[in-house]
Amino acid sequence: MIEIDSVVKTFKGKKALRNISLKIEKSEICVLIGPSGAGKTTLLKMINKMIIPDQGEIRINSKSVKEIESYRLRRKIGYVIQGTGLFPHMTVQENIKVVPGLLNWDKKRIEKRVYELLELLRMEPEVYLKKYPVELSGGEAQRVGIARALAADPEILLMDEPFASLDPITRQKLQSEILRIQKVLDKTIVFVTHDIEEALKLASKTALLKNGQLISCKSPHELLSEDDEFISKFLGADKWLFRLSLLKAEEIVRPCRRVLCETDPVSPGMSGFFWVADEKMRFMGWIDLKDCKNRENIKAYDLMVKTRAFTGIVRDDSLKKALGIIIETGLPRLPVVDSAGILTGEIMAFDILRPELKSGDD
Amino acid sequence: MFKNLKNIEMPCFASYLIMISGLLNSGFCSLAQNRIVSSAPVSVEEIAGKYYFIFFIVLLPVIFKSDKLLNRFLKFVIVFFVFYTILFMAGDFASEAVKNNYGARFSLSSGFWIFSGGVIFFYVSLISREKKIYQRLVFQIISFLPFFVFSYYGFFSDFAVAIEFALNSKRFFAELKNHFYISYGSVFMACCLGVPLGIYLFRSGKNEKRVFYILNIVQTIPGIAFFTIMMAPLAFLSTSFLFLQKAGISGVGTAPAVIVLFLYSLLPVVRNTVEGLKVIDGSVIESGRGMGMKSSEIFFKIELPLSLPVILNGIRVALVHCVGSTAVAALIGAGGLGVFIFQGIGQGADDLILLGTFPLIIMAVISDRLMEFLTQISKPGVFGR
């Protein structure tokens, strides 16, 4: 647990932090977000005493950090920064070994730990151990950066815009890794970012900073339903899209009304929109029956619009993704499938736009 | 054979032409009946007989492309085989001349130097293609080992240079050692002061401009002038303070030379230390701090290793410069290989000059290569292992 208790910091007359108090519970991912110069980095660096507050104090597990020698404190807190800060003259292995080495772990234990960590971050140890940072891609380097921060199994992980310089796909992958690692290892993470989407994806708590002040400190859901002017301005019109990105398909899923098996005959009287599935109810495609001429002896399979690229969405997908697919495919509704591709329901385009979703009382 | 120009390797072709023109030069070597009289040119034909043009044919395959290692190896063997054969024959010719007339002086002259220029050009353009250090080593051995073997067994001992060497051998080794001590010693001292000074300048962020201003001025003083400037104050000091005199410090000799060379070396060492520290990415230091390294740990585990290649490069520059400048220091009585050069100039004895310059060049090249090697191995993450 990290308690930030009314800290104030002034740099050469410029107020970087004005009386900020914030409590970060154990196992929480607290994301600090706000415009450039808001004081996010300053606040983060106070936790491991890279910056000392002018007033106020910071307590970790109820113990003031003032009482802990800074190098001891830092060895117990993982620290990841933008651009990795990997030591270029050390191999991946040596980089990861640094903190356990400083803590005088015995050799075998360090060795084992390096393997564990690389595996945790899904990097094959044999391939990467001996590589130098220049030989890594940005994403790989950042994985090593995370592994290095986790090396001595710290309770707390501080991350300052760690993914800012990565491409969107790599960034999303690493965000998922963070979520997974957090679930597995149960760390307390304080994460700084500019990217609101990143914040909403990761955060269990978002702390919005502006001009050195804490504007709000809420769950991502609450943040988005906030009516504060600054928040609306900060999020922009995208606020609604962000809200959709937090909502899951399962929240508006309905049972499928009209499904045809691919072998079913299509009779002349039928019209309207149908999903087509195989005998095992696996999603195959759809039919939009408009006019009813010449439908003798025709099976659903023959009329079906087949898609390879689009195989339905799962219950866990965000409504933002669903909306994207609706726009892309032009379908008025989307099939919801399970992991085996079996049709379990559908969502309607107008449900996504339903006003009650907007207001946040779900 | 010449149908396809693409099969010809241009640098090798050029070096072939240079070698040939050297061999065709009528003044390949020269022979004087004694040290004083002027010498007469000796051509390759006189040394190797009338079939000497066979060498042209033997050398010809060298001009073709050689993508395979084996072919390059053969090219090296051919070139250095011809080179040493001719040198060997010249040695024979010299022995013959000396046998007839003990005072005779047989020297290598322009034609030979052009020829060796071609050989060196060939060597340099091919050796740089060998990326693996062991392959390089093999090629280097093929090229240089025969020289040492031949000289050891006295095949070249009747060349005028060798005669001068034999006459001066005791002095030669003493001066060689002297040269080494003066140049390496000065640079060593410059490192002892320069590296900490550089670290201080970087850390404090103050005085940097002022120090570089002074060092730059020092650097621009011409060598000869600097050596002579040093003489007056040192002479004064040594007469004023007896303990300095007792320590062997005076206006002439080693002391002023070492001081000057030390001051010269300071700039590259200090500058590269500061630069080496400056170019380290701030995020690297920051993450070191954030991981809980103490400042001494940051210095020894991050800053020093990361700036080491740059610092070593500064030392390399200083060292090569010093090895060269030490030759000039002979003028103020510091000794070193310059002694032979200036004596040779004084006596008009070219071979004595060569006796000074040869080892000087070799020492400079070895120093350069050595430091280059150290620089390379000091930066693992940057150029791979």
Ligand SMILES: Nc1ncnc2c1ncn2[C@@H]1O[C@H](COP(=O)(O)OP(=O)(O)OP(=O)(O)O)[C@@H](O)[C@H]1O
């Ligand atoms: N070492 C320092 N010296 C002087 N001023 C500083 C220092 N560090 C930060 N500041 C100032 O404090 C304010 C907050 O800086 P901080 O780095 O915390 O912002 P940030 O929210 O992390 O911004 P960004 O998103 O751009 O990284 C800024 O106005 C900055 O200029």
Ligand SMILES: [Mg+2]
């Ligand atoms: Mg910042």
